[in-house]
Amino acid sequence: MKHLHSIGAAMAAAALLTATTVGAAPTASAAATRYEAESATVTLGAVASDHRGYSGTGFVNGDNVIGSSVDRHGDVAVNGTVVSAARSFPSTGTWDDWATATVTAAVDAGANRVRLTSTSAAGLPDLDSLDVEPTAPSADYQAEDAALTRAAVATNHTGYTGTGFVDYTNAAGSAVEFTVSATAAGTAPLAFRYANAGTTDRPMDIAVNGTVVAAGVSFPSTADWNTWATRTVGAPLRAGSNTVRATAVTASGGPNLDRLQVGTAADTTAPTRPGTPSCSGLTPNALTLSWGAATDDVGVSAYDLYEHGNKIAEAPGTATGQRLTGLAPGTTYTLAVVARDASGNASPASVATECTTPAGSDPPPSRPGTPAVSAVTSTGATLSWAASTDDRGVVGYQVRSGAAVLATVAGTPPATTTAVTGLACDAPFTLTVVAEDTAGGWSPPSAPVSFTTGACRSDGGVPGSPSVLSSGWTVPWGIAWLPDGRSALVTERDSFKVFTLTTGGTRTLAGTVPDAVTTNGEGGLLGVAVDPNWSGNHYVYFMHTAAEGNRIVRMTWTGTSLGGYTVLLQGIGKNQYHNGGRLAFGPDGYLYASTGDAETPADAQDKNSLNGKILRLTTAGRPAPGNPFGNYVYSYGHRNPQGLAFDRNGRLWEAEFGNAKRDELNLIKPGANYGWPTCEGDCTVAGMTNPKASWPVDQASPSGIAIVRNVVYMAALRGERMWRIPINGDSESVSTPTSYYVGTYGRLRTVAKVPGADQLWLTTTNADNNGGAADGADKVFRIAIG
Incomplete structure (x- = not known):
């Protein structure tokens, strides 16, 4: 088997021709071998390094043509024979966004010549590398x-x-x-x-x-x-x-x-954890990150560099340092390193290191003029302002509510007007505008402008003002209602404790889940669910991080204590981030669980892996009957799903963190592929399912969801708001999302429907490692839907 690893950046050569001589031993299994494009024979192109995210020392870029949304095509030939004609290489969005295209072809033992030739005037995408993976016969x-x-x-x-x-x-x-x-x-x-x-x-x-x-x-x-x-x-x-x-x-x-x-056994041994990173050479817009080398039984092929769980760069396996550019001045970055081998096994993330870029001497842009408001509707308004000035030029504006971003404008120069959409109806807003310059500096905010959106529509009801039900929490993560309908079990992620919380606000410690550990990131004690056959067994279920990975376990709640700890499923990969963790029982009586990719994106597409999935299992821990692949997997291609809720028709909806571009709300169907890591948000790749709604990551980063009166409510962490997304009747589409409480309560983690009432419980997690608040700073709010 041969994989053509073409990593494209949307603009390309007019007639780029790349040829690579590769070796293969088709009678023996081997890990993928990478051939860097900059080492190949290139016609009408040149090696470049002016974008981020490539492997090796650069990528191949040809004569530029206009049209970043063009789908480019090329013939793939092996030893002079075309094995994939006019292969599609669709847009990846920007120069820094890379994707992988795969071709299967017969190869000879020894040397082989792989040639990629453009078949249209649009040329080929920028090419980073070719991965070749020979596969032995079974x-x-x-x-x-x-x-x-x-x-x-x-x-x-x-x-x-x-x-x-x-x-x-x-x-x-x-x-x-x-x-x-x-x-x-x-x-x-x-x-x-x-x-x-x-x-x-x-x-x-x-x-x-x-x-x-x-x-x-x-x-x-x-x-x-x-x-x-x-x-x-x-x-x-x-x-x-x-x-x-x-x-x-x-x-x-x-x-x-x-x-x-x-088949031949694959390499399943992950590299060791890289050494603790350190920063040097800090400038306002760049720094050098260095780390201790990881080891692997076969060899480290690459290092992935993460900032708070989002991959921002990649370094070759021989490197122990990387220059990071395009950073913002005066900003603290929390950086960690993950080692990866040629089989895709990922190491545990290194210890995270905080690095702060200096403020720099470049003066920030001037303060934008006071915004004017027009075209106010029930869900939005148009803002206009006088332009900011800067010695190097203004490249963007943000419209903010406090620190939360509501809209962005980019350009050279950027426009000075924009529509702000997705606002809560019949609600007051006070907004400001800030400008960004080419050095990444931000202006002081403009003078604020205030307005009130128009009256609400009655469809599905709207959320009222939150009232504090309970305070003194530290990262409350999961909520599951007990059958009495008057109390719920609530988990704390980092303390591993479980509490009961009544509708009157009384909190009581129920117990601590054994064997739970933290990842110093997003792992710990996560989701909780209550058995639908509660009267017969008093079973409750938890998902938590343990020494060997993430587990789904069962315990018994007597009303006064937790006991009978039983592991139902383990071996779900863990890492500092991307652990998933939500649990929910479906109308079919089976337990659904969301799992993250554990910072190993390829696992999301592997139907035999438990990671990057929605799992479906029985209360005894077996795969549920009728699962599409005969194992635990119900759907796949997920990055870090954390929201699960069933609608009035028994359909499963899911909310999912994106990496750098789009967060998603998906309607989950058995056996469907939701695209990660090939797709983030909408894409046109055959066989991959698009979300029903998506958001820029700075406006969402969603965790829990709940459904009340056919409306999905989604808690947003980085976005610091709660989104309201109406389902269009019994169809598979949704209406325009609107947001509530923008920037008012900080990071919102979990939202849960109160049984028998049009009410929600909503939790904050401002005391986590991203929020930075003190332990005990989090709250549980109660919200009426009117």
Whole structure:
């Protein structure tokens, strides 16, 4: 297999031609090898380094053409033969936004020549690198040669391979056990070829060397006994001999089983944690970040540099330092480093380091003129102001409510008028305008202007003014209502404590969740859910970070104490940021859980990984029946989902953090791919699902959501507001979002509907590492929907 790793930046060469000679050994598995574009043969182009985010020492840029939204195309040829004609390379947004395009092609052992040729006058995208990943053929193990338990070899259907297939007895416990060999330890794909007539699913437990590695894997209908399908699971193998056992778990027994194909074990060992970063060479707009090298059993291929969980740069695996440019003067950056190997395994994040750029000597822009307000509606207004001046030029304006950004204007020079949208109806606003110069300096705010939006529409109701229900909290994260409807369980992320909170505001310590640890970022004690069969078991569920990763666990709440700690699912990757963590029971009685990509974006697209997903499981910790891939995964392609809520039609809505461009509100469907890391917000990539609404990250960074009277309410952290998003009846679309409490209460984490009432509970997390407030500074608010 060969992957063409073309990282594009929206503008390109008119007729760029790149050729790379690569080596491959198609009979042996290998990690991806990177070939930098700047080392290739280039026609009508040149090596450049004037944008950020590339790997190696630069990227290839050709003769510039106008049209940053153009979809560019090129022929991909291997050894002189075109293997992908007019391959599409759509816009990535800006010069600093990079994406990956993948092509599969046959390669020869030894040297191969890969050539990418533009097929239109628009040329090709900027090219950063080519990743080549040879893949070994799978080893075949015929089911008729395996050890059988309550099963027999048969030949009475067609289409099987080998000399026959295995027919399971219709009984739980019937099994086929293969003995397979692996040349190296690691996670390998196990592909079971099966047939299953009728409509009955025949799930099986897959065990390796006596340990169940995939419970209740679905083997759904294949129409008839002569129609064969493949079900693949990833499983850890040790070097040498292994047993793989497929055991039926229901009275229907297993499907007819033809063979098992075992792929080559992949490298699953992550690099070690990089050494603590330090900063040097600070200027108003740049700094050099240095760190201690990580180690890896194969080798570190790259370092990802993060600022508060957002990737801002990448360095090669041989580097222990990187110059960061385009920074703002007088600004504190919280920086951490993650090491990555060629297989995509990511290390734990380094200790975070705070670095503050100096203010600089460049004078800031002058204060913009006092804004004038016009065209006031129930959800917005137009602001106009006199231009700011600067010795180097003004490049942008922000309209702010306190410190919260409501609108941005960019240009050279930027316009001095803009529409401010998404405002709460019938609400007062006091806004200012600030200007930015080319050095990243900000002007003093303009004189404020005040106005009141128009009257509200009654559709779905609108939220009233919050009242404090309870104070003295430190990062209250999850809320789950108890069946009495008068009290809820509330988790604190960093203390690992669980409290009960009544509708009257009484808070009582319920207990502490064992084995919970912090990540000094966004991990800790996260979501909580209450079993729908509460009267029969008194079970409550938590998601928390533990030593080995994130876990979903079950405990018993007696009304006075928590006990009976039981792990239902572990092995969900963790990192300093991107841990997901929300839990919610669906109308189907199954538990839904959101997981982040743990700062390893590729895992979001791996359907055998638990990360970057919405998971769906039973209360016993098994994959829920009917899951689309026969494992825990319900949907995939998520970056850091933290909001889950079901509407009146039983549909699941989800809120998700973006990286640098767009946050998302998604309508979740089983098996759907929501795009990360290829897409952030809307995109046109086939097979990827667009959000129903999206926002710039400085206006949202969403966590919890709740639905009241067919309206989604979304708590926003960085945006410091609560968004109101009406669902259009029973359709799959939403109306224009509007925002409430902008900049008034700080970072808003979780919103939950009060049972039996048109009310919300809303929590702040100003005491977290981003808010900087003292412990005990957070509150729980009560809001009536009128």
